[in-house]
Amino acid sequence: EAQVTQNPRYLITVTGKKLTVTCSQNMNHEYMSWYRQDPGLGLRQIYYSMNVEVTDKGDVPEGYKVSRKEKRNFPLILESPSPNQTSLYFCASRPPLPRRGETQYFGPGTRLLVL
Amino acid sequence: GDSVTQMEGPVTLSEEAFLTINCTYTATGYPSLFWYVQYPGEGLQLLLKATKADDKGSNKGFEATYRKETTSFHLEKGSVQVSDSAVYFCALSDPGDSSYKLIFGSGTRLLVRP
Numbered sequence: 001e002a003q004v005t006q007n008p009r010y011l012i013t014v015t016g017k018k019l020t021v022t023c024s025q026n027m028n029h030e031y032m033s034w035y036r037q038d039p040g041l042g043l044r045q046i047y048y049s050m051n052v053e054v055t056d057k058g059d060v061p062e063g064y065k066v067s068r069k070e071k072r073n074f075p076l077i078l079e080s081p082s083p084n085q086t087s088l089y090f091c092a093s094r095p096p097l098p099r100r101g102e103t104q105y106f107g108p109g110t111r112l113l114v115l
Numbered sequence: 116g117d118s119v120t121q122m123e124g125p126v127t128l129s130e131e132a133f134l135t136i137n138c139t140y141t142a143t144g145y146p147s148l149f150w151y152v153q154y155p156g157e158g159l160q161l162l163l164k165a166t167k168a169d170d171k172g173s174n175k176g177f178e179a180t181y182r183k184e185t186t187s188f189h190l191e192k193g194s195v196q197v198s199d200s201a202v203y204f205c206a207l208s209d210p211g212d213s214s215y216k217l218i219f220g221s222g223t224r225l226l227v228r229p
Contacts, residue, residue, distance in 0.1 A: 031215055033214075033215070033216065035217075040221050041221060042119070042204060042206075042219035042220050042221045042222055043159075043204070043206075043217070043219040044219075045214065045216040045217075048214050048215065048216065056214065058214060058216060059216070090158060090159065092217075094215065102208075102215075103149075103161050103164065104161075104215075104217060106151075106158045106159040106160070107158055108157060108158040109157075109158045
């Protein structure tokens with residue numbers, strides 16, 4: 001089954017304790033990205049990756065890092081989490097060709113609470 | 116920059132009622148338009164999409180027509196069910212944006228009562 005998986009699904013942590021949210025896709029997509037969802041703001045892109053070892057900032061990258069060492073994985077790293085990073089996080093992937101209207105596939109989400 | 120505006124929620128309807136959720140957009144290019152749905156406790160699923168003016172996307176009884184002249188992509192369903200209760204997001208992608216990102220509206224929560 002084609003899917004994007006994320007782990008963990010739920011995470012409670014404390015300010016300053018480094019954490020990583022993993023994302024994996026089995027569709028051989030070159031493009032992957034991370035979004036955060038906040039009430040009243042919809043989803044906003046954090047980082048994206050066009051291919052292995054190619055990453056770039058989205059609209060809200062402050063406080064986050066990513067890496068792309070393999071095509072299927074795109075982990076999101078919070079080096080020193082703060083309460084304003086409490087949010088619902090989604091990983092997404094899409095086929096590589098820039099076809100018009102190409103669908104992005106989303107993971108199930110990771111709900112993070114930073115105390 | 117590009118943006119999407121959705122009607123505020125929640126929208127509360129009785130089963131079998133007619134649904135409209137308004138969505139308007141601003142874009143510098145010629146975007147593709149999408150509706151995504153988020154059921155309680157789940158991730159986002161693509162509901163329907165349209166890639167050019169006057170296209171009508173449809174799925175599961177939902178429809179939306181790409182109206183370039185009014186920059187709108189309103190979601191409609193003739194008869195809603197309790198199982199349609201979810202949060203609906205309108206989104207666009209601009210083909211000129213090399214980040215391929217989706218720009219989302221703030222979401223509209225739909226509650227359907229039996």
